[in-house]
Amino acid sequence: MRWTWRNLDTIGAALGEHVLLVGAALLLAGVVALPLGVLVARRPLWRAAVLGASAGLYSIPTLALFALLVPLLGLGFRAALLALASYAMPVLLRAVVTGLEGVALAVREAADGMGLTPRQKLWQVELPLALPSVLAGLRVAVATLVSAATVAAYIGGGGLGVLILTGLDQGHTEKILVGATLVCALALAADVALRRMQRA
Amino acid sequence: MIELRGVTKAWPGGAGVQALDLSVPEGECCALIGPSGCGKTTTLRLVNRLVEPDAGSIRIGGADALKQDPVHLRRGIGYVIQEGGLFPHRRIGANVATVPALLGWNAARTRARVEEVLTLVGLDPARYRDRWPHQLSGGERQRVGVARALAADPPVLLLDEPFGAVDPLRRAQLQAEVLSLLKHLRKTVLLVTHDVQEAVRLGDSVALMRGGRLVQHAAPAEMLAHPADGFVAEFLGADRALTRLGLFRIRDVPRDAATVAGEALPEATTLRDALSAMLERGVRAVPVTEGGALTLEAVLRSR
Amino acid sequence: MIGWLRANPDAFLDALLQHLALSVSGLLIGVALALPAALLLARRPVLAEWASAGAGVLRTLPSLAVLAALLPLLGVGFTPSVVALALLALPPVLLHALVGLRGAEPAAVEAARGMGFTPLQSLLRVELPLALPQVFAGLRTAAVQVVSGASLATFIGGGGLGDLVTQGMALLDIPQVQVGGIAIALLALATEGGFGWLQRRWERA
Numbered sequence: 001m002r003w004t005w006r007n008l009d010t011i012g013a014a015l016g017e018h019v020l021l022v023g024a025a026l027l028l029a030g031v032v033a034l035p036l037g038v039l040v041a042r043r044p045l046w047r048a049a050v051l052g053a054s055a056g057l058y059s060i061p062t063l064a065l066f067a068l069l070v071p072l073l074g075l076g077f078r079a080a081l082l083a084l085a086s087y088a089m090p091v092l093l094r095a096v097v098t099g100l101e102g103v104a105l106a107v108r109e110a111a112d113g114m115g116l117t118p119r120q121k122l123w124q125v126e127l128p129l130a131l132p133s134v135l136a137g138l139r140v141a142v143a144t145l146v147s148a149a150t151v152a153a154y155i156g157g158g159g160l161g162v163l164i165l166t167g168l169d170q171g172h173t174e175k176i177l178v179g180a181t182l183v184c185a186l187a188l189a190a191d192v193a194l195r196r197m198q199r200a
Numbered sequence: 201m202i203e204l205r206g207v208t209k210a211w212p213g214g215a216g217v218q219a220l221d222l223s224v225p226e227g228e229c230c231a232l233i234g235p236s237g238c239g240k241t242t243t244l245r246l247v248n249r250l251v252e253p254d255a256g257s258i259r260i261g262g263a264d265a266l267k268q269d270p271v272h273l274r275r276g277i278g279y280v281i282q283e284g285g286l287f288p289h290r291r292i293g294a295n296v297a298t299v300p301a302l303l304g305w306n307a308a309r310t311r312a313r314v315e316e317v318l319t320l321v322g323l324d325p326a327r328y329r330d331r332w333p334h335q336l337s338g339g340e341r342q343r344v345g346v347a348r349a350l351a352a353d354p355p356v357l358l359l360d361e362p363f364g365a366v367d368p369l370r371r372a373q374l375q376a377e378v379l380s381l382l383k384h385l386r387k388t389v390l391l392v393t394h395d396v397q398e399a400v401r402l403g404d405s406v407a408l409m410r411g412g413r414l415v416q417h418a419a420p421a422e423m424l425a426h427p428a429d430g431f432v433a434e435f436l437g438a439d440r441a442l443t444r445l446g447l448f449r450i451r452d453v454p455r456d457a458a459t460v461a462g463e464a465l466p467e468a469t470t471l472r473d474a475l476s477a478m479l480e481r482g483v484r485a486v487p488v489t490e491g492g493a494l495t496l497e498a499v500l501r502s503r
Numbered sequence: 504m505i506g507w508l509r510a511n512p513d514a515f516l517d518a519l520l521q522h523l524a525l526s527v528s529g530l531l532i533g534v535a536l537a538l539p540a541a542l543l544l545a546r547r548p549v550l551a552e553w554a555s556a557g558a559g560v561l562r563t564l565p566s567l568a569v570l571a572a573l574l575p576l577l578g579v580g581f582t583p584s585v586v587a588l589a590l591l592a593l594p595p596v597l598l599h600a601l602v603g604l605r606g607a608e609p610a611a612v613e614a615a616r617g618m619g620f621t622p623l624q625s626l627l628r629v630e631l632p633l634a635l636p637q638v639f640a641g642l643r644t645a646a647v648q649v650v651s652g653a654s655l656a657t658f659i660g661g662g663g664l665g666d667l668v669t670q671g672m673a674l675l676d677i678p679q680v681q682v683g684g685i686a687i688a689l690l691a692l693a694t695e696g697g698f699g700w701l702q703r704r705w706e707r708a
Contacts, residue, residue, distance in 0.1 A: 063655060067687070106283055146565060165658065177572065
């Protein structure tokens with residue numbers, strides 16, 4: 001444990017970077033997924049194409065995605081962020097689309113019939129009703145991101161993966177375990193927090 | 201009043217509306233009826249422009265509905281659909297306050313109006329205002345749907361199969377209550393239903409549609425007595441004469457002065473029920489509580 | 504990329520075969536543990552609840568962390584990688600199988616009992632067949648996870664297509680990195696698509 005006590009600041013910084021990477025990627029993904037989901041949810045053709053493409057994107061393994069993006073984006077935080085965001089986006093997109101599709105036709109009709117503008121209908125009726133689905137998607141997206149961000153250390157994204165990968169390189173067991181434990185704890189804590197939110 | 205002239209709407213799959221003329225006078229209720237796919241729901245949705253017509257004119261209260269902003273138009277028309285279409289994420293009070301909120305009423309006025317309309321439809325505001333839609337029975341949800349449509353006091357209401365999801369035992373009572381309320385409030389009502397009994401009981405007039413065209417538009421008793429063609433007769437049912445007797449009450453026909461034995465029927469009894477009582481008792485006349493007797497001949501002459 | 508492949512066909516083939524060996528062994532071990540566990544737990548609601556919660560936690564853990572955490576216990580190489588992959592395959596199969604077994608049509612189970620099946624017979628001949636679609640869905644998820652996770656085995660010396668990526672990065676050999684990346688991606692998509700195809704065929708049958 002000596003290494004741990006001497007390097008608390010490094011560990012803290014890695015944890016901070018990890019959280020930042022996940023948070024920023026989530027935000028970026030959400031900014032794309034929300035409008036895109038709203039746009040395609042009621043357009044069957046677009047919907048099938050966009051969801052199909054995003055499902056394909058999501059099933060590409062993390063390391064493969066990074067390997068393919070490095071020649072395009074280079075190394076570093078920015079590249080890692082974009083790669084991670086493109087990972088979380090499909091999850092959020094599907095959640096938004098499923099949520100909007102789940103809004104009963106009668107409810108949408110009633111909203112139209114009472115004279116809500118399309119925008120009012122979206123913000124006051126459809127999105128609030130899609131919220132449970134969006135939260136469920138958020139939970140999956142966060143778990144995916146915490147996991148993928150670990151691998152992002154490999155392309156210079158920073159975060160807790162750095163402890164694991166350098167630990168593996170140096171045969172430094174303590175460093176590996178600290179990194180692995182913290183990243184697991186982070187994943188579980190985020191999951192518990194989001195599950196609470198889902199219930200509320 | 202609602203006035204449709206030459207209204208046409210074609211759908212790619214058929215089942216549109218063709219050159220439809222229909223008018224509902226102020227304060228009256230017109231029941232649109234017909235087999236599924238006949239265009240009755242499309243007709244209803246043309247009125248609040250959830251469906252845009254290809255041709256024709258639509259006037260509501262004398263104003264050209266097609267020249268108005270559809271969103272603005274809809275805020276002035278009450279709309280009730282099956283199961284009420286309540287917003288599941290809003291409490292009853294907030295559901296009812298939807299249109300007043302859209303119109304920018306202040307909180308006090310909205311609150312007072314919500315209480316008023318909930319009371320009108322027979323729901324105690326104190327008990328129901330803060331409940332969620334899923335906590336209500338089908339009939340209660342339907343009442344809330346009507347209250348919500350009445351909230352901004354629109355002169356015109358559109359009802360699309362409003363009682364379809366209510367259990368049959370409660371349906372008749374709810375129908376009667378809602379309709380007498382709308383009559384009392386002098387609302388102009390267009391009602392879509394697939395149920396002949398409901399149409400003749402609730403409509404001041406009945407409009408029967410088939411394949412996007414209006415086949416017959418008449419008062420219920422008139423249509424039941426003189427169906428325009430075989431299709432109308434068949435749609436109204438082989439028991440249409442009995443259905444028609446259900447529209448009249450003992451007080452509507454001349455009574456015999458003779459004294460007749462047996463249990464007396466109140467004069468508010470329908471002729472249909474009175475006839476049923478005669479059949480049951482095997483008699484040609486029944487006594488009436490208010491005096492005199494109803495004879496089989498009087499029932500037969502009522503047609 | 505094509506140039507690199509032409510120059511190093513053996514290296515590519517080795518990596519691919521290793522990747523498949525890792526994935527298949529990991530998946531088989533995972534299923535071999537998860538299915539009997541699900542059958543044992545199906546009749547014990549409290550234990551099943553706990554096992555589900557445990558599997559849920561295991562599923563949330565990042566793959567790289569699982570691989571790395573095993574290193575102090577098992578060292579580096581093929582075997583610890585297979586163990587880690589089995590751990591990744593276990594939760595989806597177990598969770599889906601439990602859902603399937605516990606969701607079996609109560610009327611069918613009741614009928615089986617009424618006809619004199621013993622509880623074991625009912626479990627194996629009625630409930631398990633009814634749960635098969637769910638089990639297969641779990642298998643599909645697990646297979647994709649394992650193929651994906653196997654690409655990380657390179658970090659603990661387990662080999663596989665991930666080696667192409669890490670070696671290429673170390674040598675700054677971009678074509679090699681791309682070959683590795685594309686091969687992993689295609690393998691994962693093929694696994695997803697292949698199992699999906701099997702699932703649909705089966706459901707139709």
